[in-house]
Amino acid sequence: MKLYWNRNSPYARKARVCAIELGLEDRLELVDTNPRDPTTGLWERNPLAKIPALELSTGEMIYDSPVICEYINELGGGALLPEASRWRIRTLVAHADGMMDAAMLARLEGMRPEHEQSPDWIAKQLAIAARGFDRLEREADTLGSHADLATIAFGCAIFWIGFRHPDRDWLGPCPALRGWYEGFAARSSMAATVP
């Protein structure tokens, strides 16, 4: 399978971490891709022009990251999405991805010419991410030390938000979450995929 990705993408990182956790890393051929470059062929494969995108040996394309992660999980036996907590895990994945989406929108807005930027829009998106941290802090003790689709998504989201918005100490007000994150980030799957 070909994974269209790049090392700095937190969404693509989730897919790689899932594959490593399940022992499927060798099945992924990594195709380093700039999603904004129209000449890479990505846009024909994924009309949304986003990474990650997974191309199966049949040529079928799978996207976006939650679907890719579920696909890899099924291929690897399903341990990352236990049936009993399926809906909770999916909701937590949406929570993590939503924090990442908001932080991504703030970053993209901040990259526009200064006179076109909306400080209110940036503040609104960063407030969404901050509320995500706040809620997670209250639930940190339920996350556990194991890898599943939700903990992988949170590990990638927390790293990337701090990486791209270093002006704020995101984990400062979240001591329980910080403790959880430091343990999770030490997993070899996370260490091997740091942007």
Ligand SMILES: N[C@@H](CCC(=O)N[C@@H](CS)C(=O)NCC(=O)O)C(=O)O
């Ligand atoms: N909802 C998508 C979001 C993916 C996404 O936004 N990826 C970014 C890279 S981190 C991208 O490809 N952006 C396109 C661009 O910057 O033009 C997913 O979960 O896969």
